[in-house]
Amino acid sequence: xxxxxxxxxxxxxxxxxxxxxxxxxxxxxxxxxxxxxxxxxxxxxxxxxxxxxxxxxxxxxxxxxx
Numbered sequence: 807x808x809x810x811x812x813x814x815x816x817x818x819x820x821x822x823x824x825x826x827x828x829x830x831x832x833x834x835x836x837x838x839x840x841x842x843x844x845x846x847x848x849x850x851x852x853x854x855x856x857x858x859x860x861x862x863x864x865x866x867x868x869x870x871x872x
Contacts, residue, residue, distance in 0.1 A: 810872035817863025819871075821856045828852030 813819055831837050832849035 809869045811869045813871045816867075816871055818860050818867065819863075821858070821860025821863055823856070824859060825853045825856030828854075828856055 828849045828851070831852075832845040835845075837845040837848050
């Protein structure tokens, strides 16, 4: 890990942000569904997707953040 990259280029960071959004948005009513159950399901899917992106980003990371 010799080179550094901007934190905005981090797959791990974006995965964490997506996961957090998936957990928070249904709670504050910002998911685009009218059914509360659909909001929760969409939030769960987004949270899981974000976790997968974060794990993948951590596995393939070759540069540190600056």
